[in-house]
Amino acid sequence: MAKPIVGLHHVTAIASNPQRNLDFYTEVLGLRFVKRTINFDDPGSYHFYFGDDAGSPGTILTFFPWPGASRGSLGVGETAATAFSVPLTSLAFWEKQLSENGIPVERLGKRFNEEVLSFADPDGMRLEIVGHPDAGPAKPSRFASIPAEHAIRGFFGVTLSEKRLESTAQVLNTMGFHKLAEEGNRVRFSAEGAELGNHIDIVVPETAAYGRMGAGSVHHIAFRVPDDASQLEWREELSAQSLQVTPVQDRTYFHSIYFREPGGVLFEIATDPPGFALDEPVESMGEALKLPPWLEKSRGVIEQRLPVITLHKEKVEAL
Known part of the structure; x- marks a missing residue:
C-alpha cells in the first residue's frame, strides 16, 4: 500500500496574456516568480511558476499563458476555485490590497469555521484567500511588497465542481483524503501530514452543466509524493482501480503521472524532488528562460517565438 498523499504539489491553469498574468501574481498577490520555462508539450509557449520564495511544494501555482486564448466557462468536472492560506488576522489587509488594486473582492463569511475572501484574477479564474489560525510560517518572496506577516503561505486547497460525489470521494x-465536514452541497476532504494544500472540497451544483476549458480555467491539480519510488507505488495502486494512469513524465523539476478522476478533473501526482533550484540559484530564480536539456539546441528558435516579458523585481510599497 502506497503512503497516503499529504496535500497539493501545484495547480496549473490557463491565462491569456503573459505580462498581465506575471504582473498580477507577483505585484498584486506578492508571489515569487519561481520559474520561467516553456510548456514541454507546446514549446512555442511559456509555462510560468509562482510560489513562495523557495518554490516549495504546496505553494506553486503555474500557468500556460497562451496569448489571445478565449475565456473558459466553469462547469462540472472542473476545479471551481483555488484557495490560498493566510493568517486570520491578515484578511483585512488582503481585502484592502485587492480593492485598491481594482480587484472586486467579496467576503463570503465563515465556511467550516474559516473566513473566506473570494475574487478573480484578470482572466476570471476564481481565487479565494482563507484566513485561519493555523496558516503556518511565511516564506515571502524577497521581491514582494506584501508585508511578511500578511504574505500568502501557499495553498489552503481547491474546490472541485462535480456532477456526483461518490466516485470522486x-x-x-484512496489517496488519503477523508471526509472532514459537510455544509449544504459542499463536502470537505482533508489529509494529514502537511500544513499546505491539504483540503479538497467537492461541490455538487444543482445545475450540472459541463464547462469549457480556456483562459481562467484550471487545467489540472497535482498532488505531492516524496520520491520516485512512492510515485510508482501510487501508479500501481491507482491502475489497479481501473484508472488510466500515464507513464512517468519527466518535467525537469519534478516527475509526474496523470489520470482523470471519475468526475473528469485531471489529477497529477508529482514528486517533491528535484525542485526548482535544479538549474539556477534560488537568488535568481525566474529571471532567465530555462529549457529542458532536450530543447536547448532549439533555444534560438524558441526565444524568437515567445512574447517579450518584463519581471519587475523592485519592491513597491503595498497599498
Whole structure:
C-alpha cells in the first residue's frame, strides 16, 4: 500500500496574456516568480511558476499563458476555485490590497469555521484567500511588497465542481483524503501530514452543466509524493482501480503521472524532488528562460517565438 498523499504539489491553469498574468501574481498577490520555462508539450509557449520564495511544494501555482486564448466557462468536472492560506488576522489587509488594486473582492463569511475572501484574477479564474489560525510560517518572496506577516503561505486547497460525489470521494479516500465536514452541497476532504494544500472540497451544483476549458480555467491539480519510488507505488495502486494512469513524465523539476478522476478533473501526482533550484540559484530564480536539456539546441528558435516579458523585481510599497 502506497503512503497516503499529504496535500497539493501545484495547480496549473490557463491565462491569456503573459505580462498581465506575471504582473498580477507577483505585484498584486506578492508571489515569487519561481520559474520561467516553456510548456514541454507546446514549446512555442511559456509555462510560468509562482510560489513562495523557495518554490516549495504546496505553494506553486503555474500557468500556460497562451496569448489571445478565449475565456473558459466553469462547469462540472472542473476545479471551481483555488484557495490560498493566510493568517486570520491578515484578511483585512488582503481585502484592502485587492480593492485598491481594482480587484472586486467579496467576503463570503465563515465556511467550516474559516473566513473566506473570494475574487478573480484578470482572466476570471476564481481565487479565494482563507484566513485561519493555523496558516503556518511565511516564506515571502524577497521581491514582494506584501508585508511578511500578511504574505500568502501557499495553498489552503481547491474546490472541485462535480456532477456526483461518490466516485470522486472514493478516489480521494484512496489517496488519503477523508471526509472532514459537510455544509449544504459542499463536502470537505482533508489529509494529514502537511500544513499546505491539504483540503479538497467537492461541490455538487444543482445545475450540472459541463464547462469549457480556456483562459481562467484550471487545467489540472497535482498532488505531492516524496520520491520516485512512492510515485510508482501510487501508479500501481491507482491502475489497479481501473484508472488510466500515464507513464512517468519527466518535467525537469519534478516527475509526474496523470489520470482523470471519475468526475473528469485531471489529477497529477508529482514528486517533491528535484525542485526548482535544479538549474539556477534560488537568488535568481525566474529571471532567465530555462529549457529542458532536450530543447536547448532549439533555444534560438524558441526565444524568437515567445512574447517579450518584463519581471519587475523592485519592491513597491503595498497599498
